[in-house]
Amino acid sequence: MSKLTQVNWKEVSLGEGFWGQWQHTNARATVNAIYDRFHETGRIDAMRLSWQEGMDNKPHIFWDSDVAKWMEGAAYILYYHPDEEISKKLETVIDYIEQGQDEDGYFNSYFLTCEPVNRFNDRTAHELYTAGHMMEAAVAHFYSTGSKRFLNIMTRFADFIEKAFKLEGTANYSAPGHQEIELALVRLWQATGEDRYLELSKHFIDIRGTQAHDRIFSVRNGTWPASPPLNSQLLYNDTYAQDDAPARELPAAAGHAVRAMYFYSSMADISREYGDKELYEACLRLWDDATLRKMYVTGGVSAERFGEAIGAAYMLPNQSSYAETCASIAMAFFAQRMFSIEPDARYADIIERQMYNGALAGLSLDGTGFFYDNALQSVPAHNDFLKGVHDTRNLFPNYRRERVFECSCCPPNILRFIAAIGEYVYATQEDTLYISQYVQSKANIKLASGSMQVEQTTNYPWTETVQVQVGGESVEGAALAFRMPGWCTNPTVSIDGTVVYSSNAIADGLVLKNGYLHIPVSLMTDGAVSLSFPMPVVEMEANPLVMESAGKVALMRGPVVYCLEAVDNPFNIFDMTILSQPEYSHSTHDINGVPMVMLHGNAAVRIRDDWNQTLYRPSGSRYTHVSFTAVPYFAWANREPGEMAVWLQKESNLSG
């Protein structure tokens, strides 16, 4: 059977639904906000290679990757939202790169400006990481504009990298400290058809963890970084950069979460393209370990602040979570690639979890504020207290969104993720169209034996129904495969008013496989299908081994995880306990002009009046009942700062 093909983001145009709105914000606010911050901080000008000792804003080894991710996002955006200004800015940066690129093809604004002699000398110096992001940007620019200008610049760089790392081995190390080049080369191969790039990607995967001289703690004989970060000793830990074993033998999802997820993504790419079973089994092992033991309910996957690392199994602290926005996005990349090896709803479920929770939480509702690390529980008073005695970045995530970070990987990452969200919606395999995400959109689909148009009408994730309409030439044997979301216990699918699938019945000719309901188009009256995914408020509990969440529940409605914020709840949310049989309701409200569904329920809190002069006393407090309001987790920290909690105490029912 032929391989599954993702439908390119270009073929999917979003309407006025949830994601269409986010793409408007992205195109109207985020793309400019990030450019302006990058311009202010010198990142844009650095690309001109005009910085000299004594000037402000000394370039940093990873700045090119920030700019490149902005370029990639801008390229996607320009396709559907033409904008003279942004286009000019984008082309100008490409001019800088074109003019600054070394004869041999090398480009990195830091090294060309500050340390030309140290090119490819230190594997922790992010050169292949920045190169990879520039390649992804070039591919996006090519798809978006049709111009090969940027693409050709980057193929020249890729050719030089092949020479330095594979053909001639002139580089001082074998595998990069921070992965990214691996998956970027696959994209470059897809865009150019040049097999050498796919082979070079495989080379980087094969050689990693096999070279004794490749040790990430070859940190320039200790001269870099100038002021070692709190977690610098992590650089002495092979697991940190997935150096502890060759890719095929990696025992567990571990180390720096973004490096890990980018690496696992490229491992999936290569196992798919080369039919490498051993590599695929490693991917499955790492996938299961990450998603069944080391992931927050929001999708966050870096539980360990020190080293921005994946936590130990079931070690998922809430107040000191890290849950880096980039790691959630990177996990969606990994999921997408696993899906394209074997379509399974469990991968699309995780992409959805990141889309509506872990990744989206990194962006403010107005599109100009960002979280790098994401709290699952926040107590501003604790952050503020610690600010007096310690750099709180090392202890708790921020409770206020920032406009730019010193290490600003996350803002342009969420920019490009939202701008290309369309590529997560559809995939084809021969004459079957997989519908993985429910998004108000129209798309042109090429099947093996012809093409079709598909249109989704829905206000998902706020409403339960999705109308799907296919049209175009009728393709003999064409079928649609609809994801039945993992969170939904009782979906119903109807054709022309007749239920053809429900939790207790499936009509002839329909097949449910790996969480996808396959329906031949021939069975659809006028090509129309109605889906209904009931969305009651669900109290989720965590595996008993997750000690931080014992006795607590997290609220979900559909794919959206909710949280409590102090601003909506005038009582101690950490002392609050949800009643055993709460009456839940929901209503639609705006926050900063963005409409969303909020949840309401009943709970109890201890009466505090008689506690003023007591710290500990025999139990037996009296409770008072309260109604609480929960907001989507992605929408927190958009109003006045206050306490926040995802995991809420739940009245115990020990006979249960």
Add this chain to the structure above:
Amino acid sequence: MSKLTQVNWKEVSLGEGFWGQWQHTNARATVNAIYDRFHETGRIDAMRLSWQEGMDNKPHIFWDSDVAKWMEGAAYILYYHPDEEISKKLETVIDYIEQGQDEDGYFNSYFLTCEPVNRFNDRTAHELYTAGHMMEAAVAHFYSTGSKRFLNIMTRFADFIEKAFKLEGTANYSAPGHQEIELALVRLWQATGEDRYLELSKHFIDIRGTQAHDRIFSVRNGTWPASPPLNSQLLYNDTYAQDDAPARELPAAAGHAVRAMYFYSSMADISREYGDKELYEACLRLWDDATLRKMYVTGGVSAERFGEAIGAAYMLPNQSSYAETCASIAMAFFAQRMFSIEPDARYADIIERQMYNGALAGLSLDGTGFFYDNALQSVPAHNDFLKGVHDTRNLFPNYRRERVFECSCCPPNILRFIAAIGEYVYATQEDTLYISQYVQSKANIKLASGSMQVEQTTNYPWTETVQVQVGGESVEGAALAFRMPGWCTNPTVSIDGTVVYSSNAIADGLVLKNGYLHIPVSLMTDGAVSLSFPMPVVEMEANPLVMESAGKVALMRGPVVYCLEAVDNPFNIFDMTILSQPEYSHSTHDINGVPMVMLHGNAAVRIRDDWNQTLYRPSGSRYTHVSFTAVPYFAWANREPGEMAVWLQKESNLSG
């Protein structure tokens, strides 16, 4: 009315009860274990001032304080447990100090050996801190042996300090970075009768926080410490060393907990001796803030690991607690001094809390292992995981006791605390004898108008009854004042079989004041009194503002706080929930040969079989009932390592 006087530890000889056993362990094991470690690490030899560049074990600025606290403890121990060997070791160290003391009286083994030119140059360099501990050791040696040899050495040093810091101001700073000299000078005054020492103590308290040039971050122009500790930036925070305001204006209990408690102790001393109301009000304010908002149920008072600092109000994390052993001991010092200004059971209650919990937890049952910081909750797997990626000392307390620490203040502190435990039992005011702690013991008491012997017969804290017998010359108007423990809701006091005090009745001639029941000796048949303090298992809850303990209870029986250890409970203790109406029982068992009362109760845990491939799912798990065993908190980590918890989930009763 004349001032209250503590009865010196010398007058109180412990029998075979709880503390008598601990003093045996102290005299048999601890005093030798600490000496041996200090000898191995070079601390003892350092006192000979023979160290030279190139040798191992370079002296450290605070080593003298470690040795001095051992000397103090050894001095107490020798009084009741004569031992040639220990006596010889003690006298030998005194010889070293005598021989090494500078003509002007100065002594610090680090500065005399390594940096003679930097004497009294840097207030963060602990010279007055080490001096203070040597003075306390000298006073103990004088009381214990009657010899003034060591005392005279230290008065010479005190005289030089007076000259350098008060009379001539030749020192480079005004107030020490780490307090201790202040309370030591008061002890020196008590032992010598030399008022200048009391006045010098007052001088250090008055000047602190008033001198602009006194800023703790005058860290030798940044040359020390060579490798800044994680929390070095704390040195830039005035609050860290109680420099943020003059003593009388200190707004809250804050900063490095040991510095704070030592300082508050000396503030209480001075307010008492000078009748300084403003200083006393500051003490009351700091006392209330520390004990009503910033103290663990065990008595631990440093909640903030970074800076070994007192936490924010109600910020009491369990797994990342610090709760330094020294801070608990220091809080007992503070309580003792507050008590001697105005006798109140609330002070003796805190001393008791530290005696049986916060302080005692720092010592292993065999007397040779120690905790510096004390966990309220421990997950060895988390410590071990983080060891791979980070120095866990900065994140969680150890789960194994150690034999010595680089900064080894706690081991000799618990040594001297236990060795002098007798001084917390009795105090006199005119002809009233205050009995604050219930300890199997005999004591000789001098009252204003005569003397008496008092004997306590009890197996407290394991049993509920205490027999008190007074004898000796009959003193007209003599009275005993018995503490009614704050944890006890229904004490009964009987004379000759007749109840003279209970929760609902008090006999004529008896008075209850500030938690003390005053009974004229004339009303005691043959001078005998029987006390009964019922000790049911009590579930304590924390103030609702302590978010970490919401929905949880801590078990206490009498003054002893309990915890669960994995070794006794073959299930997930963090998922365990105590039933709403548990049947509690208790039984006596040994751990490493030490008998103690253990508690047993009923709870439920979630059934795990069906969770293997699930991380999150809709709530509704089934539970299975279990019986649990709790051990005294002080006794944890004496068997195979495992998970531990003080705060336990409790079945909610929201109507309650």
